Amino acid sequence: MEEKLYDMIVIGGGPAGYTAALYGVRSGLSVLVLEKLSAGGQMTNTEQIDNYPGFPEGISGFELGERMQQGALRFGAENQFSEVKSVDLSGKIKIVRTRKKEFHARTVVIATGAYPRKTGVEGEDRLAGRGIAYCAACDGMFYKDKTVAVYGGGNSAVEDALLLSRICRKVYLIHRRDALRAVKVYQDALFQSSVELVWNSRVTGFLSEDRLTGVELTDTKTGEKRQLALDGLFVSIGRIPDTKLFEGQAAMDEAGYLAADETTCTNLPGVFAAGDVRTKQLRQVVTAAADGAMAAWSAEQYLAGEV
Ligand SMILES: Cc1cc2nc3c(=O)[nH]c(=O)nc-3n(C[C@H](O)[C@H](O)[C@H](O)COP(=O)(O)OP(=O)(O)OC[C@H]3O[C@@H](n4cnc5c(N)ncnc54)[C@H](O)[C@@H]3O)c2cc1C
Structure with a gap:
């Protein structure tokens, strides 16, 4: 039996991926979403999302993920839970391989996201969401009038500290060096x-x-230890884009994000990058969803021979 040729394969079932799928199927494209874990991506790591429009009481990240998936499936998108292990994106027909199968498509939307770098200090996973957070724009409000620290020294850490200083009673910025x-x-x-x-x-x-x-702090010069009482710690020591699969094929910036502007077009014809995985300023659910819509539109234009 001949393998199905999809109009669009979406790699990653977070908000960017399922929105691309929703817009793709609603434009009449055949769409397959491949997700390695569960629907929703990073949203599944957060109990409550309060800044996605339309949910004035907030919504659990898990539920929002499932709803986005259902929205795409309702109009005929296919969804398989398998990890993509390798890709060949250079030709007109794109090849996407999981451990057991090879899929073919005329376009690919990469929506594999990015994840926050962790401190690696013992107890971090247990305390994530219980005082340890990774996104000030997402979780800052939970710490209104409390004492928090941001850990890091780059642009994001400073941005987070400034944002939190407008919400929290006291904000520390902890940095391992003596200059930012x-x-x-x-x-x-x-x-x-x-x-x-x-x-x-x-x-x-x-x-x-x-x-x-x-937190326990160790002075990097003297080795002296001391304790700092906090209600929350925002870890802001960088994010890691999930782009290893695409190395040597798609153009990336020095941090490993896929190089693409708002059109989501990458350097590879017919390949689009949506959500946290692409070069952008604000990585949030609403911007990931917006990218998904743009990626489907760009794919549609490409298939119509217009880009
Ligand atoms: C703890 C936490 C709380 C947050 N809170 C908020 C909030 O309150 N509000 C807000 O707007 N944003 C919040 N964010 C950020 C938000 O979740 C992200 O910006 C958003 O999920 C990005 O969507 P995405 O679709 O680009 O990527 P992701 O959500 O990262 O989804 C990528 C998906 O791709 C899959 N994938 C990766 N590689 C492969 C592969 N090889 N094969 C198959 N599948 C693959 C992953 O399993 C994942 O499901 C939070 C993030 C975290 C970590």
């Missing part, structure tokens, strides 16, 4: 804010009961 990596404009804003800098310090332990109650 953030650009000057961010540093200027930080030095004028109420954020207290904790220089030359590494987080080497978590203090907790059922939630985080503080």
Whole structure:
């Protein structure tokens, strides 16, 4: 039997992937979504999403993921739970391989996301969502009028600290060096804010009961240890885009994000990058969904021979 040739294969079943699938099928394309874990992507790691429009009471990340999946399936998208192990995206017919099968498509939407870099300190996974957070824009409001710290020294860490300083009672910025990596404009804003800098310090332990109650800091110069009481710690030491599969094929920036603007077009004809996986400023559910819609539109234009 001849293998089915899909109009579009979407790799990744997060908000970007399922929105691409929804818009793709609703434009009459045949669409397959391949997801290695469960529907929803990173959203499944958060109990409550309060900043996705249309849900004034908030919604659990897991439920929002399932709803996005159902929306795409309702109009005929196919969905398989398998990890994509290799791809060949250079030809007109794109090849996508899982451990057991090879799939063919005329376009591919890469929506594999990105995940936050962890500290690697013991207890982190247990306390994630219980005082340890990775996204100030997402979880800052849970710490209104509380004492928190941001761990990191780059642009995102400074941005997070500034955002939290408008919400929280007290904000520390913990950095392992005595100078920040953030650009000057961010540093200027930080030095004028109420954020207290904790220089030359590494987080080497978590203090907790059922939630985080503080951190153990080790001075990077003297080795001296001390404790800092906190209601929350925002880890902002970078994110890792899930792009290893595409190395040597799709163009990436130095951090490994797929190079694509709002059109989601990559350097490869017929290949589109949507959501957290692409170069962009704001990585959120709403921007991932927006990218998914754009990717399907760009794919449609490509298939019509217009791009
Ligand atoms: C703890 C936490 C809380 C958050 N809270 C909020 C919030 O409140 N509001 C908000 O707007 N944003 C929040 N975010 C950010 C938001 O979840 C992301 O911006 C969004 O999920 C990105 O969507 P995406 O579709 O681009 O990628 P992802 O959600 O990362 O989805 C990518 C999917 O691709 C799959 N995948 C990867 N590689 C493969 C492969 N080889 N084969 C098959 N499948 C693959 C993954 O399993 C995953 O399901 C939060 C993130 C985290 C981690």
